[in-house]
Amino acid sequence: MSSGSDSCSSFRSSLKRNIEELFEEVASKKRAGVMFQGQQSAAALLETLRNGLNNTSYIAPDKAALRKAAHSLAELCKQDEFIDEVVAEGAIEVVVPLLNAGGVAARDQQLDEGLGTSGASMQEELDKELCFILGLLAVKPEYQTRIAQSGALTGLVRLLKEHKLTTITKPQPGSGGVARRAADAITNLAHENVEIKNMVREQDGIPPLVGLLEAMDVKVQRAACGALRTLAFKNEQNKNVIVDQGALPTLIQLLRSEDSGVHYEAVGVIGNLVHSSQHVKLRVLEEGALQPVINLLNSDCPDSQRESALLLGQFATADLDTKAKIVQRGAVPALVRMLGMPDVSLKEMAAFALGRLAQNMDNQAGIVQLGGLPPLLELLESKHYNLQHNAAFALYGLAENEDNIPDLIREGALQRLEDCKEKLQVQASKDCVQKTINRLEQKLRPDNTANLAAARRALQSMVFLLRSNTKTVQQRAAMSLAKLAPDEQLKAIFIDKRGIDVLLDMLMDPNISHRPHREAAAALLQLTKKLDAHLPVDQLPQQPGRAERSVYLGDEYVNNPTLADITFNVEGRKFYAHRIALLASSEAFRAMFSGGYREKDADSVDIPNISWNVFEAMMHFVYTGQLDVTPDIAFELLQASDQYLLEGLKRLCENAIAQSLTVDSVMSTFEYSEQFSAPQLGRRCLLFVLEMYDEVSKLYENTKDRPFYFDCLRRMVPCLKDSLYCGSGPIWDNTAPGAAAAAMPLSSGGALPQAGTLQQAGALPQAGALPQAGAGVQTGAGVQPPAEQLRNPWVAGVRPTGR
Secondary structure, eight states, X not given: OHHHHHHHHHHHHHHHHHHHXXXXXXXXXXXXXXXOHHHHHHHHHHHHHXXXXXXXXXXXXHHHHHHHHHHHHHHHHTSHHHHHHHHHTTXXXXXXXXXXXXXXXXXXXXXXXXXXXXXXXXXXHHHHHHHHHHHHHTTSGGXXXXXXXXXXXXXXXXXXXXXXXXXXXXXXXXXXXXXXXXXXXXXXXXXXXXXXXXXXXXXXXXXXXXXXXXXXXHHHHHHHHHHHHHHHTTOHHHHHHHHHTTHHHHHHHHTTOSXXXXXXXXXXXXXXXXXXXXXXXXXXXXXXXXXXXXXXXGOSOHHHHHHHHHHHHHHTTSOHHXXXXXXXXXXXXXXXXXXXXXXXXXXXXXXXXXXXXXXXXXXXXHHHHTTOHHHHHHHTTOSOXXXXXXXXXXXXXXXXXXXXXXXXXXXXXXXXXXXXXXXXXXXXXXXXXHHHHHHHHXXXXXXXXXXXXXXXXXXXXXXXXXXXXXXXXXXXXXHHHHHHSOHHHHIIIIIITOTHHHHHHHHHOTTSOHHHHHHHHHHHHHHHHHHHHTOOGGGSOOOSSOOTTSOOOOGGGTTOOTTOOEEEEETTXXXXXXXXXXXXXXXXXXXXXXXXXXXXXXXXXXXXXXOHHHHHHHHHHHHHSOOOOOGGGHHHHHHHHHHTTOHHHHHXXXXXXXXXXXXXXXXXXXXXXXXXXXXXXXXXXXXXXXXTHHHHHHHTOSTTTHHHHHHHHHHHHHHXXXXXXXXXXXXXXXXXXXXXXXXXXOOOSSOOOXXXXXXXXXXXXXXXXXXXXXXXXXXXXXXXXXXXXXXXXXXXXXXXXXX
């Protein structure tokens, strides 16, 4: 017996050397440019097999020769580049008949003393190699049908049936390897081939595969599961046969297998069985599959984890009760851990399962409390569109529960949803994110009275976050409230309770990064527009027209000598005026002509260093209460209106200048507004910065320029605060520059001079106080303030060096 074993061993070693020499010869020929050596080898091997078809002997040495040739051919077929050549040489027409020629009689042969093995065992080895060859050829879809139609399934199914289960305590000798190869061949043949799937069922191939599930050999179990998995995929008839053959109990037990390959294939079979088949899904759950599948989430096998997560997502659609059971039985912590794993497919399936589970209100709260929210938000920024979509779908579910709103806000969910919405790769994902944002808005603005209490609780929880000791949480809450809070609540939250201070502090903080700074600007922009849209009636902008308390002589009396009782000398020209119109227009003129100044009795007054056009425009406003402020004189006119306390004219100038703001001019214009007490213009400068944040911020992105930028923002903010907290009117003055403006109440900001001339006391401009005519000009970049009046050297075209 020993000699027989040695002889067999020597024979196998020799065969191994021959195969190695064969492939080395093939490789060397390929390197030398001879491309047909593989084909020649295939032809020789097939010739040996073809001769075996004509030999009816079952003597072991004959089978040994056939087995060697089949093994060599299988090794050749492992190289994809040779498969076409092997098929062209007639491999299918040789291998299939040879497989079908083997019968039960071959397994009854007596022991051959020379080889130490039986004809039956050698036949098994030959059948195993033949099955292996067919499986390798079937990898190419174009050969699947050809193999099946040549009758291969007959021999493969026969081999499956011949494997008899005789023990469950140890691997049984014999046909396990043959059955495994036959099952693998069926798997490859039926892969994505509906016709062959049906042929396997029609030739009664499913029952023996179900029987192989109970084989002791784990390799056989894996092979049987793999074949059933393929046959069940998108084939309802095969699913029903598999279930009817009693496969479910064994498959569920295989989920607990110690072999990772077995439970991976088993969970895959169950997944394909329940896919789009509600009745099978319910049957699987009735058989007790739920807990074993959940347990696989903690498996050491990533493939099993992925498949179990997918299957749980499918189970979650069975009914509401199953959704709850999945969570109660411990699936969520494992799924959340999977979201943080490096394997993309694991993340994808975990997010898919959580999305399905998040269709239950209690589950939604549980997922958030178990830490599912941060990793789902992270996945939105993934480069993989499936990950993005599954995460978006899960977040949509979590947003349904108002108890989750504080957590969503605390994690910055709204800002991240808004930020990624346009970056997502698939339109369906973008739509899902937008629906999530809409759902958050609806939670705070319910369409029906039934949800008012829940909306009130959600709003209160968000407002409460403004008290957080964590600045980031405060900021996220303020930005979210600016977008989500009901419009009628904005004043109470942001003005009365000073919630807007959080956003303004963000805007002025040079230490925060660009992204939250930009988000704060967007929130402030949105908030100010909403506040304006809900002003009380008594704070709405005044309509164009004259104020009833003012005296207007009319346009026809402007520079009209008729009844004129005072003249002004402007640039060497006389301008005729009427004291009564001047007295009614402002405190400055009232002091000039009714106080103890020499101008009171004078027939004429000199106006130095102010252009005729500017003075004429100012007088037009004094006489009519209206003026179309043109860009070329807007800045000079603003300065004149400040000097003469013409508040109505100042408002018109501020509005006209604000209408022409540009990215390049906004900061210098703001400094001009400070110089001439024009807070409304300062406020409009800040609003312009908010509206054009990206462009303005980019202009000052240089490290040297940033301090100047933030210094201006800090000085702008009080202008907006005063307007908000005083409730003096609209934040956005969108009145057209040419609209009429009534004379405003007289300013009481400072005491009027008591002695000397008005010019000496400062009520009238001193020499050099006003720019020369044309100092304020309109350029292609908008209205630019007079350069010589500003501290900011940007307007003069010179970069600041000391900022």
